[in-house]
Structures are given as structure tokens and as C-alpha cells.
Amino acid sequence: MGRSRWLVLAAVATLVVAACAAGPSPGQTYSIGYDSSQTGILAYSDVPASKGVRMAIDEINEKGGIAGKYKIELTLQDNRSEAAQSSVVAQDLISKGVKFLVCTSDADPCTAAGQIAQKSGIPTMSTAATSPTLPGAVGDFMFMSVFGDNSQTTVLADYAIRTGYKSAYQLCSPDSAYTSKSCDYFAQVFEKKGGTILGRGSFTLGAADFSAEVTKIKNMSPQPDVIMTPAYPPDAPTFLKQLRAAGVQIPVVSIDGVDSVDTISAGGPAVEALVFTTHGFPEPGTPMEDFWKRYKAKYGSDPESVFAATGYDLVKVIEAAVTKADSTDPKKVRDAIDGLENVQGVTGTITYKGQDRIPLKTIYLVVIKDGKFQLLEKATPTAADIPAP
Structure with missing residues (x-):
């Protein structure tokens, strides 16, 4: 093989190696x-x-x-x-x-x-x-x-205090970290800002009967200013329907799990005025x-x-x-x-x-009004207020 042909082949080989090193071929x-x-x-x-x-x-x-x-x-x-x-x-x-x-x-x-x-x-x-x-x-x-839940519950607790709620009752579930730890975080911030937690109830994920908790809340004296629960569908609308049917009109606040059309479709009028934190709004x-x-x-x-x-x-x-x-x-x-x-x-x-x-992200507060989600405000929690994980 002649020297010129060797040079051509060497040049081609160099180009192939360079192309492979430069990045993936189309379609990778x-x-x-x-x-x-x-x-x-x-x-x-x-x-x-x-x-x-x-x-x-x-x-x-x-x-x-x-x-x-x-x-x-x-x-x-x-x-x-x-x-x-x-x-x-x-x-x-x-x-x-x-x-x-x-x-x-x-x-x-x-x-x-x-x-x-x-x-x-x-x-x-x-x-x-x-x-x-x-x-x-x-x-x-x-x-x-x-x-994180410690961030969104900080925003929620701050909203509750600014709204004038001085006492709260919590309905939580030990069945997941989401439905248990979020209650802990909310309580820490709410109490730090001067609020009082009057009690903490429990429910099982997927439960269809909240009558015991509803009766307990109805008979509380004094009545809490607000109820905080991290329940999500189907539990959240089920609880709210039974709560309102019992004549209890205490405001309820929650977190991002309720941000679903299922909350409105399953809860109907019972979920009106529900306030919750979430990830965005159109x-x-x-x-x-x-x-x-x-x-x-x-x-x-x-x-x-x-x-x-x-x-x-x-x-x-x-x-x-x-x-x-x-x-x-x-x-x-x-x-x-x-x-x-x-x-x-x-x-x-x-x-x-x-x-x-x-990630560092903005937190949104949304309310259900007239059967639709409406934006209340956007917030970033103060770092010093956020509980440790």
C-alpha cells in the first residue's frame, strides 16, 4: 500500500475518532x-x-x-x-x-x-x-x-396567624410521612407564632367514616378557630362533607395534596372556602x-x-x-x-x-370559591421560621 493511501486512511481514522469524541450520533x-x-x-x-x-x-x-x-x-x-x-x-x-x-x-x-x-x-x-x-x-x-412540607406548612401557619386564627385542631394520619410529619411542622410554626394547638385527631388513609372525629370536634369547648389537615382525596372531601353535614362550620386549611379537581367534584359545596398551599397557579x-x-x-x-x-x-x-x-x-x-x-x-x-x-421554589396559597380554585397569594417562607426536617 502506498504512502499516500496510508496518509488518507490515517486522516479518515482521525476524523472518525474526533467525531466520536465530540458527542453522540444523531438518534442517540x-x-x-x-x-x-x-x-x-x-x-x-x-x-x-x-x-x-x-x-x-x-x-x-x-x-x-x-x-x-x-x-x-x-x-x-x-x-x-x-x-x-x-x-x-x-x-x-x-x-x-x-x-x-x-x-x-x-x-x-x-x-x-x-x-x-x-x-x-x-x-x-x-x-x-x-x-x-x-x-x-x-x-x-x-x-x-x-x-418540602416544612416549607409549605410554614407558609400555611403564617397565613393562619395573619388571618386571626389563635387556636387550631389537627386531623392527621400515621399512615404516611406526608400525613403525619406535616402536622408536626405546622404545629411547631403555629405555636412559635403565638397560636395554640387544642388537639390532634387521627384517621386511616382511605377511611370512609369520619364520624368519631366529627363528633369530637363538634363537642370541643372551646371550639378551635381553624382545623388543619393534610388529608387528600378521597379523604379530604369525605371528611369535609361529614363535618359540614354535622353543622360544623369551622374553617379548614390544608396543603398541596388537595390541589385536584377530585376535591371539588367529590366535595361539592362542603369544600367551599378550603384554603391550601400548592405549587403553582395559571x-x-x-x-x-x-x-x-x-x-x-x-x-x-x-x-x-x-x-x-x-x-x-x-x-x-x-x-x-x-x-x-x-x-x-x-x-x-x-x-x-x-x-x-x-x-x-x-x-x-x-x-x-x-x-x-x-429546590427553592415559590409557594402558592389557593382558596376554593364558587366551585373553582382562586389564587390568594404567593409566598416564600422566612428561613428562620422553617422547622428542621
């Missing part, structure tokens, strides 16, 4: 696994979240993928809202080679899934779990996509309003809950991290998320840098 995929609660008690929030996830992925892929390089491939499996099944699903998804794991909207199944992913060095993020102990319970590959002229319109155009109806938006924003965080890392390597993506600042989501800007894997 980024595999994301979704350990989702499509059935069971968490389906009311995770089904909308999964639709938001798919919508964001479709939009990104239609534009050529993340940074025009990586088409996202989503594999979703149902964990039936069970922590044990969530572990099984996570193990199966990771065995299939996913490079990122999305887990459901509650900390208990997410902890189970995240611990499996942590051992494999796979970054994991929940669509809407708000327990601030979640990242620490799993490890440095676990991220939340929303604020104000005119905002990215959230635009998301609402695009979601309706895609699926034929308004989002069933705000969790459609948190699912969408989770994918936008992944997109920002992969773009920043210029890689799909799990460790590089994990490190990139940890340093993200001011990522524009539909619920607002999202910052992870310096936040211990719980």
Missing part, C-alpha cells in the same frame, strides 16, 4: 424509567403527573431531543401505590438500563425506589413528594422536584397559563391537578442538567442537577444550588 437515546402510581391511592396525583412528564418529553423530542442530541425514551411501570412494589419496579427498570429514575408523588414509595437506585448510582427524582427527609433517607442521588400571562392551554390542546381537558405541571417541570430539570453536563452519564447528570440555578419551569424558577437537593 436517553433512557428514563418512571416508577409510577398509575393505580391505587396515589393515582389521583400520579396519573396527571405522568401526563405532564410525557408532554414535556414529546415537546423535547419533537425539537430533536435534549440539546438536539439525546432523544428521551420513557419506560413507565405501575407500582400500585405500594412501597414494596415500588422497589420491584425500580429494580426492573434499572436492570433494563435506565439512566434516570422518576418516582411517584409520595415519599414512602419513593424512598423504597430511591434506595435501589442509589446503590446503582442512578439519579432519582420524585414528581411531587414533599417530605424534606426524603433526600437524606436515600442518599446523594435522590432529589425532590418540589418544596395566572394570566404566566408560563403556567400557557402550559394549561397546551395541556388542554394535547389531552382535551384542563390538567386534573397541579401535579401535571410538577411532572412537566421535572423533565425540564432533567433537560437542563443533561444540557449542562453535556452528557447522559448518571454521575455527571447528578452533579449537574445539584448546581442548577433559576431553571425556568411552568410553576416558576427552580434552583438546586446550595439547597441540599430540595
Whole structure:
């Protein structure tokens, strides 16, 4: 073979190596696994979240993928809202080679899934779990996509005090971290600001009969100024219907779990004036309003809950991290998320840098009025007021 031909082949080989080093070839995929609660008690929030996830992925892929390089491939499996099944699903998804794991909207199944992913060095993020102990319970590959319960209950307690409520009764459930710890956080802040907790009742998730608690509240003397409960559908509207049917008109406040059309459709007039904290609101002229319109155009109806938006924003965080890392390597993506600042989501800007894997986000206060959600105010809690996780 002549020297000139050797030089040509060497030049071609150099170009091939350089091209491979420069980045992925067109059509390379980024595999994301979704350990989702499509059935069971968490389906009311995770089904909308999964639709938001798919919508964001479709939009990104239609534009050529993340940074025009990586088409996202989503594999979703149902964990039936069970922590044990969530572990099984996570193990199966990771065995299939996913490079990122999305887990459901509650900390208990997410902890189970995240611990499996942590051992494999796979970054994991929940669509809407708000327990601030979640990242620490799993490890440095676990991220939340929303604020913590200690933050949203701080805003809720501050609202209660500013509204003039001096005493409160709490209805909580030991069945999950969400329905127990959030009561603890609220009580700490409410009492710190001068309020008094008159008592704390208990319920079982999925309970259909709240008569014992309703009777207890009705017979309390003195009556509390407000009732705080982290119950979510179907429990929240069931409790409120039975409470109002008994003639008890004490105001009720809650947190993000009730932000669902199920609360209004199941509760009817009984949920009027319910105030709660949540992740966003479709104000005119905002990215959230635009998301609402695009979601309706895609699926034929308004989002069933705000969790459609948190699912969408989770994918936008992944997109920002992969773009920043210029890689799909799990460790590089994990490190990139940890340093993200001011990522524009539909619920607002999202910052992870310096936040211990719980993003800094605005908290919204919403009231149900005339059968519709209405925005009361937006708030960011004072850091000194937020209870430790």
C-alpha cells in the first residue's frame, strides 16, 4: 500500500475518532424509567403527573431531543401505590438500563425506589413528594422536584396567624410521612407564632367514616378557630362533607395534596372556602397559563391537578442538567442537577444550588370559591421560621 493511501486512511481514522469524541450520533437515546402510581391511592396525583412528564418529553423530542442530541425514551411501570412494589419496579427498570429514575408523588414509595437506585448510582427524582427527609433517607442521588412540607406548612401557619386564627385542631394520619410529619411542622410554626394547638385527631388513609372525629370536634369547648389537615382525596372531601353535614362550620386549611379537581367534584359545596398551599397557579400571562392551554390542546381537558405541571417541570430539570453536563452519564447528570440555578419551569424558577437537593421554589396559597380554585397569594417562607426536617 502506498504512502499516500496510508496518509488518507490515517486522516479518515482521525476524523472518525474526533467525531466520536465530540458527542453522540444523531438518534442517540436517553433512557428514563418512571416508577409510577398509575393505580391505587396515589393515582389521583400520579396519573396527571405522568401526563405532564410525557408532554414535556414529546415537546423535547419533537425539537430533536435534549440539546438536539439525546432523544428521551420513557419506560413507565405501575407500582400500585405500594412501597414494596415500588422497589420491584425500580429494580426492573434499572436492570433494563435506565439512566434516570422518576418516582411517584409520595415519599414512602419513593424512598423504597430511591434506595435501589442509589446503590446503582442512578439519579432519582420524585414528581411531587414533599417530605424534606426524603433526600437524606436515600442518599446523594435522590432529589425532590418540589418544596418540602416544612416549607409549605410554614407558609400555611403564617397565613393562619395573619388571618386571626389563635387556636387550631389537627386531623392527621400515621399512615404516611406526608400525613403525619406535616402536622408536626405546622404545629411547631403555629405555636412559635403565638397560636395554640387544642388537639390532634387521627384517621386511616382511605377511611370512609369520619364520624368519631366529627363528633369530637363538634363537642370541643372551646371550639378551635381553624382545623388543619393534610388529608387528600378521597379523604379530604369525605371528611369535609361529614363535618359540614354535622353543622360544623369551622374553617379548614390544608396543603398541596388537595390541589385536584377530585376535591371539588367529590366535595361539592362542603369544600367551599378550603384554603391550601400548592405549587403553582395559571395566572394570566404566566408560563403556567400557557402550559394549561397546551395541556388542554394535547389531552382535551384542563390538567386534573397541579401535579401535571410538577411532572412537566421535572423533565425540564432533567433537560437542563443533561444540557449542562453535556452528557447522559448518571454521575455527571447528578452533579449537574445539584448546581442548577433559576431553571425556568411552568410553576416558576427552580434552583438546586446550595439547597441540599430540595429546590427553592415559590409557594402558592389557593382558596376554593364558587366551585373553582382562586389564587390568594404567593409566598416564600422566612428561613428562620422553617422547622428542621
